[in-house]
Amino acid sequence: MYRIETHLHTTYISRCGWLGAEAIMKYYTACGYDAICVTDHYNRECFDYAEIDLTTPGSKTQAFLQGYHRLKKVSEKYNIRVYAGAELRFDESDNDYLLYGFHDALLADPDRVMREGLAAFAPQYRADGALLVQAHPFRKKCTPAPAEYLDGVEVLNLNPRHDSHNDLALAYAKEHHLIMTAGSDCHRPGDQGTTGILSDTLPEDSFGLADLLRSGNYTIIRPECTED
Template sequence: MYKIETHLHTTYISHCGWLGAQAIIKAYAAAGYAAICVTDHYNRECFDYAEIDLTTPGSKTEDFLLGYRRLKREAERYGIRVYEGAELRFDESDNDYLLYGFHHALLADPDAVMRGGLERFVPAYRADGALLVQAHPFRKKCSPAPAAWLDGIEVLNLNPRHDSRNDLALEYAQANRLIMTSGSDCHRPGDEAKGGILSDTLPEDSFAFAQLLRSGKYSLIKP
């Protein structure tokens, strides 16, 4: 069985992330993980922190994926696969959404994406073929989005500093027949390798990883 992390942040883009590429990869290699999906925060605070100017022309996706690229380079020494992901927050609320299997054009204009809100983003991400999973929907200041706008729910968020009320997330996912995921929500030392999924197959890339989640052919890593 392959261990795969679904929810992880780096210090390069996420202002709340403390860990660099070497520390992350060493910890996950020691814990026996075969792959990691980097889901750095895609919100205004983090773009400011990373000094990504949203007012200039051109796609911002490559700048946003700095953490992914650094982890990918470091991971080559350990034989760990690294997938592209993102944790989106729109201007309208404090909700967070994990995005998997997207093409770069989908996130090229962060200002438009964040101003547009979730409802406007739904047809765009579905036309792109991406997968959207709401992270920790019952955490303080968060609320579950309409199930019809989502593909899945993070039913096990294992960050030790938050009460994500995972029991309510599980109930919501089951009631609405949504994809279910588990994730470490790794930010700091001690957060590593708490959650994720177990799979008999190891996806080749980010798009295959999203397809694995759609298939349901995996189990959740639990505490």
């Protein structure tokens, strides 16, 4: 069984992230993971922190994916696959949404994406073939989004500094027949490798990860599960 992290932040883009590429790879190697998805924050605060100017012309996607690229560069030393992801926050609320399997053009204009909001983004990400999962929808300041705009819900988030009310997230996902995911929401030393998913197959890239999540052919790593 392959162990996959679905929710992780780097210090390069996520202002709240403490960990660089080498540290992340060492931690996840020690935890026995086979793949990790870098889901740095895609919000105004983090674009300011990373000094990405949203007012200049041209796509901002590759600048935003700096954390992913840095981990990808060192991944060969650690034999861990690295997938590109994002954790989007629109200007309209404090909700966060994990995005998998997207093409560059979808996130090229962050100012427009964040300003337009979830309802406008939903048909765009679906046309792109991407997958959108609401992260920790019952955490403080968050509210569950209308199910028609979502593919899934993160039903197990084990960031130790937040109460994500995972029981409520699970109930919401079941009620609306949404894809269920789990992530460590790693930001700092000690956050790594607490959950994720187990799969018989190891996706080649983020598009493959999105397909795996759609298939349902995986199990969630529970805190008590230390062995495959």
